[in-house]
Every structure is written in C-alpha cells, then in structure tokens.
Amino acid sequence: MDGRLGGAARREVIHHLATCDECRSVFQTVTDLQKAGEIEAPNVVHGGFRWYVAIAAAAAAAVVIAFFYAPLRDWWDMRTVVKACEKMEFRPSQARLIADSSYRKTKTLRGDKQEDPKSVDVQIAAAEIAEKAPSPARDHSLGIAYLQLKKGNEARTQLESALIAETGAPDVGQGIDRCTNAALLNDLAVVYQTWGPATLAPKAAQRAWSLKHTPQIAWTRALVLESNPKQAIQAWRDYLAIDKDKDPRWREEAQQRLENLEHPLQ
Numbered sequence: 001m002d003g004r005l006g007g008a009a010r011r012e013v014i015h016h017l018a019t020c021d022e023c024r025s026v027f028q029t030v031t032d033l034q035k036a037g038e039i040e041a042p043n044v045v046h047g048g049f050r051w052y053v054a055i056a057a058a059a060a061a062a063v064v065i066a067f068f069y070a071p072l073r074d075w076w077d078m079r080t081v082v083k084a085c086e087k088m089e090f091r092p093s094q095a096r097l098i099a100d101s102s103y104r105k106t107k108t109l110r111g112d113k114q115e116d117p118k119s120v121d122v123q124i125a126a127a128e129i130a131e132k133a134p135s136p137a138r139d140h141s142l143g144i145a146y147l148q149l150k151k152g153n154e155a156r157t158q159l160e161s162a163l164i165a166e167t168g169a170p171d172v173g174q175g176i177d178r179c180t181n182a183a184l185l186n187d188l189a190v191v192y193q194t195w196g197p198a199t200l201a202p203k204a205a206q207r208a209w210s211l212k213h214t215p216q217i218a219w220t221r222a223l224v225l226e227s228n229p230k231q232a233i234q235a236w237r238d239y240l241a242i243d244k245d246k247d248p249r250w251r252e253e254a255q256q257r258l259e260n261l262e263h264p265l266q
Helices: 007-019 021-036 047-086 117-130 136-148 152-167 172-178 182-195 200-211 215-224 229-242 248-262
Strands: none
Touching: 047 117, 047 136, 117 136, 136 152, 136 182, 152 172, 152 182, 172 200, 182 200, 182 215, 200 215, 215 229, 215 248, 229 248
C-alpha cells in the first residue's frame, strides 16, 4: 500500500484486504505501528539492490504479521463472543465471567431447553471459532460461548482443554495449581459452579484471586465460597472494597448477599 506494488499484484492485495477481516486488522496494526515509529517502513532503493530490498521488506512484513496475527485473532475471537453474549437478556451463571461488565439478571440454566431468541450471534461466533485450530485462547473463547448457550459439558471440556494445553499438567487439579492465567481460572470456576463439579469451583477461584484482584474474580470467589459463610462474608467484603463497576446493580446485589450471610433467616 506504499506504492511499491503495481498492476495486478496491487489489485489482488487490495481486493483481499477488502474481503478478509483478519488480514485487514493485521495490516491496520502494522500501519499504525509505522506511524507511531514502532517499526520502520523500508526505504525505496533504486538500482541493483531493488530486489534485495523488496525481498527483505517482504520477509520483515511476514515476521510482523506472524508476530501479531495470533494475538489479534485471539483478541478478536474473545471480543466477538463477549459482544454477542452481552446482547442476551440473562447471564449464564450467578458467578461472573472475566468479561462480564454489563449487569444482567441470572436465569437458571439446568433443565432449561428454551432457546434465547438473542442467542443467534453467540451461535454464529461459536461455529466460526470452532472451525479454527485448537489453542488455549481459542478454547477459552469457545468455552464462554458454549456456557452462554447452556452447553455446560461442552463449555467445561473447552476450558479444561485450554487449561491443560496452557500448563502441560497431567490433570485438571494440577493444572489449576500451575496455571498463571487468572482469567481462565475465573471462567473455569464459573463453569464448575454452574455445571459442576462444584468442589473444583473454590479451588479455581481462590487460585485466580491469588494471581489477580479484579471485580469479576472477587465476585466469583465470593459466590463460590457461600457454602462456607465465614469465608464468603470476608470474600464479599473484599469484593466491595475493590468494586469499580459503573452499574450500581452489581454492588447492590453484592451488598444483599453479604447481608443475607451476616444475618441469616432463623
């Protein structure tokens, strides 16, 4: 796009960028980096070195694309799933996924076969992501989509696959102990709390909290600890201490849960 390509080659590149979201995203990132001075656009050299420079420039571009492609693809997949989920009326669990920002009421999913009419975007996102090569990030995004679609077993399978692939652990229990991805651990806790085994939910949530303190992780940790009122009371206080959500309904629900634990009905 800098004027060096000509004729049919230039038209072919322009056509491909116009029809391929992923390559266009990579191209835009490289362009932005050039403008910001993070990478240098190769200078035009005339004479005998023209082909050498062209090959070097192509190789450099390939390295840049290879470096940025996977992270951009992973970010785009997760963003697509999150945006699609936010259109749905209910959140899939009382616990909070790491990407939960907008408040939605909770609807019991077990045994509920009624399809949310707003789930079509999530279904499309899941189908597209499922066609891609497995990776921890891909499996994480797909697991979130399946959870929203009430496919609890599939969600658990995908998230556990991401955990094992990322940690190299021989089993889920050791994977949780080794994992340093707080977001993945939090979302695993959400799936375990909602679809079981519930005994693994506190383990995953506590590990996530040990790595990172965010409102989503604090919420999930407090929720999964409610079978132990003493621990849950402190956990809800921890949440309220770091709550930064713009929507006051998150805080209101947390305060109500804390009050219920502190003053249980006799």
